[in-house]
Amino acid sequence: MDAIAVRDLTRKFGDFIAVDRISFDVKQGEIFGFLGSNGAGKSTTIRMLCGLLAPTSGSATVGGVDIRRDPEGVKRRIGYMSQRFSLYEQLTVNQNITFYGVIYGLGGAALDERRRYVLDLGRLGGLENVRARDLAGGWRQRLALGCAILHEPSIIFLDEPTGGVDPLSRRQFWRLIDDLSAAGTTILVTTHYLDEAEHCHRLALIHAGRLAAIGTSAELREVFSGRPVLEVQASQPVEVMRALETFEDVEKTSLFGMSVHAVLSAPDVDPAGLADRLRLLGLEVTSIERVHPSLEDVFLDVVERAGAQG
Amino acid sequence: MYTMLAVGGKELRQVWRDPRTLLILLFIPAFFLLLYGYALNFDIRHIALAVQDRDGTPKSRELISGFVNSGYFDLAAVARSEADIERLMNTNEIRAALVIPEDLGRRVRAGERATVQVLINGDNANTATTVMGYALRIVTSISGQLQPEQRIVERAPPLTIEPRVWFNPELRSTLFLVPGLIAYIAMITAVVSTALSVVREKERGTMEQVRMAPVGTAAFIIGKTIPYFGISLASAVGVVLASMALFDLPMRGSWMQLLLALSLYLVGALGTGLFVSTVADSQQMAFQMAIVVAFLPTLILSGFIFPISSMPGFVQLLTYVVPARYFLVALRSIVLKGAGPAAFWPDLVALAVYATSVMALASVRLARERR
Numbered sequence A: 001m002d003a004i005a006v007r008d009l010t011r012k013f014g015d016f017i018a019v020d021r022i023s024f025d026v027k028q029g030e031i032f033g034f035l036g037s038n039g040a041g042k043s044t045t046i047r048m049l050c051g052l053l054a055p056t057s058g059s060a061t062v063g064g065v066d067i068r069r070d071p072e073g074v075k076r077r078i079g080y081m082s083q084r085f086s087l088y089e090q091l092t093v094n095q096n097i098t099f100y101g102v103i104y105g106l107g108g109a110a111l112d113e114r115r116r117y118v119l120d121l122g123r124l125g126g127l128e129n130v131r132a133r134d135l136a137g138g139w140r141q142r143l144a145l146g147c148a149i150l151h152e153p154s155i156i157f158l159d160e161p162t163g164g165v166d167p168l169s170r171r172q173f174w175r176l177i178d179d180l181s182a183a184g185t186t187i188l189v190t191t192h193y194l195d196e197a198e199h200c201h202r203l204a205l206i207h208a209g210r211l212a213a214i215g216t217s218a219e220l221r222e223v224f225s226g227r228p229v230l231e232v233q234a235s236q237p238v239e240v241m242r243a244l245e246t247f248e249d250v251e252k253t254s255l256f257g258m259s260v261h262a263v264l265s266a267p268d269v270d271p272a273g274l275a276d277r278l279r280l281l282g283l284e285v286t287s288i289e290r291v292h293p294s295l296e297d298v299f300l301d302v303v304e305r306a307g308a309q310g
Numbered sequence B: 001m002y003t004m005l006a007v008g009g010k011e012l013r014q015v016w017r018d019p020r021t022l023l024i025l026l027f028i029p030a031f032f033l034l035l036y037g038y039a040l041n042f043d044i045r046h047i048a049l050a051v052q053d054r055d056g057t058p059k060s061r062e063l064i065s066g067f068v069n070s071g072y073f074d075l076a077a078v079a080r081s082e083a084d085i086e087r088l089m090n091t092n093e094i095r096a097a098l099v100i101p102e103d104l105g106r107r108v109r110a111g112e113r114a115t116v117q118v119l120i121n122g123d124n125a126n127t128a129t130t131v132m133g134y135a136l137r138i139v140t141s142i143s144g145q146l147q148p149e150q151r152i153v154e155r156a157p158p159l160t161i162e163p164r165v166w167f168n169p170e171l172r173s174t175l176f177l178v179p180g181l182i183a184y185i186a187m188i189t190a191v192v193s194t195a196l197s198v199v200r201e202k203e204r205g206t207m208e209q210v211r212m213a214p215v216g217t218a219a220f221i222i223g224k225t226i227p228y229f230g231i232s233l234a235s236a237v238g239v240v241l242a243s244m245a246l247f248d249l250p251m252r253g254s255w256m257q258l259l260l261a262l263s264l265y266l267v268g269a270l271g272t273g274l275f276v277s278t279v280a281d282s283q284q285m286a287f288q289m290a291i292v293v294a295f296l297p298t299l300i301l302s303g304f305i306f307p308i309s310s311m312p313g314f315v316q317l318l319t320y321v322v323p324a325r326y327f328l329v330a331l332r333s334i335v336l337k338g339a340g341p342a343a344f345w346p347d348l349v350a351l352a353v354y355a356t357s358v359m360a361l362a363s364v365r366l367a368r369e370r371r
């Protein structure tokens, strides 16, 4: 049975539809990524799945428990780390662990064992008596995760767990997530860092409350089969982009920093010929090559199509 | 039970470590007590008084000691003539003079009306009328037959009895106002501390994290309220003790009854704070709401400063949902009058009803918030 099964889940705030008939399944032990820009509806979906927010319509089961019928049962089975690391700033590492342990019904030897586990997992050894507010970002993040999984949940929801954390700590954090997943824990994680999405076994792209695409990152990239993506380096990227858009065999372009990505409308277009045509227009091209579409390409493409469909 | 203690213990540690909360809980009461206490101190004491006793009978001496023993007047001079008084007045050696006619003793004995003359320096019309109020009351308290003839020297305003006298027949404005101040300070500390503590958890996101755990709302609320109840009760008792030291507030009744009244009142106040926190999303909003639902009513609609009986009818109706109204009746009865529960039990019941309803309302709202 799937760890999480979501069917037509919808949430309205007044007339505004924050989450619009979303359906997907997450297998046990899977790291499932939820991708979307700010306001897409990621947090709202997670909060419904955690039993914190009642759906307007649709249904979902988490760990086999119906989120509408038994939100408290859901809570007992899952761990949740909200997008702000929810620690008590004034309390020490140890006191935060104790507090969260006790409200989850842990005590005595069980709590001590989990405390050791969490300190170890988060590499927090030696920092037990440091106040949460004095911890650096990466440590706070790992303490927050630790506090969320004190009760050994089999399913964990992480809402933008890496916001405001340095790249090194982010990498450490993902290693930790990989370990948890390898141990059989199901993880649903939201992010708007597309590079992090590569850590996820499967991804859902959501845009304006709708599920725009779902699959492994390789599957998602298939939207570009038959439509090669070229990366053009040039000294005047904006002008190059405008010129490319006038070409018949270029479907669309987008700017990635100082380089231009061009999606071709046919698989047999010659990159060199394209470069020559640009040079004829008096534009300098440093390099032009076919690239593997990035998730960002996929995301933009999917969002654009979703937009075109209305 | 254990979770309740955990919530409470955590809260206490946080309060201890968070200077802002401690400030609210400890210094604000002290600050308000001093600021308002002295600002509201309408009493004028140690008024230099000259006496011209043309009678020299026991009755006249009784009247003089009535003035001196009131605590308001200090005998500064014994005048021999009207000229004396005028001179003392002009040199500002005295602010008031009492002139007793030669036939006072005889007239009182004969059961006739007698007139005593009270002269007051009218430089400050407000002070003058207040002092006149005191004099009036002293004179009539000595004997109903005495007829004070009031004269305010210089730019004398027409003598009207100062409005304060209506709701403070003992003319002890400090004593009348201090209980109101106690109610006000207790309300502020209790409401602000709980409201801010919950809203801070919302702002930080810890509230959502706590709500994820299988803790019932009841355990959370009780756990959260207990430490603030203890702290605000201690703080309120401190304010009462300080009022006794600073403003001569008496304690004529039972401490147990006072603690009971205080506790009921504080539970209501803490509930109000919790309720505010279910509505407000930011500390700033919580503060503004607290002003509207708690501070202003306690200040204006409780009988603290303005007597309820002199309010327009519909405003009087409003005062029925202001817990300070009931608390003040109980507090004044216990502290000032030494009255037993017979005098104020309906008010205690009203306080209990308010506390229960507002707590229930806050719990329902807290439980429903996730929906």
Ligand SMILES: Nc1ncnc2c1ncn2[C@@H]1O[C@H](COP(=O)(O)OP(=O)(O)O)[C@@H](O)[C@H]1O
Residues within 6 Å of the ligand: A013, A018, A036, A037, A038, A039, A040, A041, A042, A043, A044, A045
């Ligand atoms: N409690 C709420 N009331 C009203 N609108 C809300 C509420 N929560 C979220 N929204 C709106 O729903 C949309 C989706 O929000 P959210 O799920 O937080 O997005 P994301 O996490 O993907 O950034 C946003 O437009 C947000 O403003």
Ligand SMILES: [Mg+2]
Residues within 6 Å of the ligand: A042, A043, A044, A083, A159, A160
């Ligand atoms: Mg979000």
